[in-house]
Amino acid sequence: MRQAQELKENRLGLSDRYDVAVTSAAPAFDEIVGLATEVCDAPVATIHFVDEGDQWIQAATSLRDEDSADPGSICALAQPSDEVIVVRDLVTDARFRNYLRTHPASSVRFYAAASLVAPDGTYVGALCVLDRQPRDLSDKQRSLLKALARRVITELELRRSLEAERVARRDAEQLLMEKDRLLAQNHVLMQEVDHRVKNSLQLVSSMLTLQARRLTNIEAALAIKEAQRRIASVAAAHDQLYRASGSDRVDMSVFLEGICGALAAHRPSNVDGIEVRAQPIEFGSKRAMKTGMLVAELVMNGLKHAYPADRHGSIRVELWSTGSIARLTVSDDGVGLPSDFNNEDSPGLGMRLIRSIVDQFGGTLRVEAGHGARVVVDIPKNGANAG
Structure with missing residues (x-):
């Protein structure tokens, strides 16, 4: 035995x-x-x-x-x-x-x-x-x-x-080690994707600059400059989303501060600054990216049109929660909008982009004239179209 x-x-x-x-x-x-x-x-x-x-x-x-x-x-x-x-x-x-x-x-x-x-x-x-x-x-x-x-x-x-x-x-413990390995691998991949996106945007911007130097037509030159401006807005939104990416949830107060800070670095001399007051509302990464592009488009419209050379002022960006809605406003104290302005019929590319993004949210858009201009966008927090 x-x-x-x-x-x-x-x-x-x-x-x-x-x-x-x-x-x-x-x-x-x-x-x-x-x-x-x-x-x-x-x-x-x-x-x-x-x-x-x-x-x-x-x-x-x-x-x-x-x-x-x-x-x-x-x-x-x-x-x-x-x-x-x-x-x-x-x-x-x-x-x-x-x-x-x-x-x-x-x-x-x-x-x-x-x-x-x-x-x-x-x-x-x-x-x-x-x-x-x-x-x-x-x-x-x-x-x-x-x-x-x-x-x-x-x-x-x-x-x-x-x-x-x-x-x-x-x-x-093995699963945690594997998780850490995958997170590290994901971080490397994210860095690589970010690097390639930045390079691609920079390449497009450089090509537009070369093209603009050859143009003698003022309208064409302005169109290319407008394209460069929009590429810059996409780059700013992408850069801030990458910086904020630790999960699928993005703190919009930090996100909007970063985007507006990047835009303010290239503001005209007669624009005193871009003020941001945003509550720490969390959006999913897709909705955050679209909101960032929306804010960039509205802010750059203000930088371009609100203050002619003889005027000074600031651009204000606000985001706060009101019930089931996140309300975004972009406003200024500039020359204001034309008396016959109608955002639903405006043929400009900027307003068409803005309307398209708001429609993707399933939100509402309101433009208020008066002393300066004020754009109000209500974004549903929940729902199929919430991003």
């Missing part, structure tokens, strides 16, 4: 549920067999595990070298039972005649065992007590022996749970 350490490389059925074959030193099991000898007033107690084709003593107390084969051989003959198995005298019990012939020098006369049964009904062994003289167990001793057998199963289940927790923790 092999001991626990010898089964480390050849564990069978029992190890499907419990990894007991590698548990050679088990203080909890030693304590249980010690209690069993006290409770049953027996000189020998063992925890005997069985597997498919294997059996071994996991823990024992007061077991002499010459008796080492006895408990395992006897347990192999006794059938599992819901009740405590009691063999008052092996000599008079027919089940053990062959055992006695094989072990004529055995000193064991009394044997009792409480089966070790896992919660799923699997028989895994027995908690045994042995004596060298015929005897019996009282009802109380039988009950306590069964309770100690349940404690063995509790210890096995605890070890199983701890092992499952260890494996789960190891798997979680």
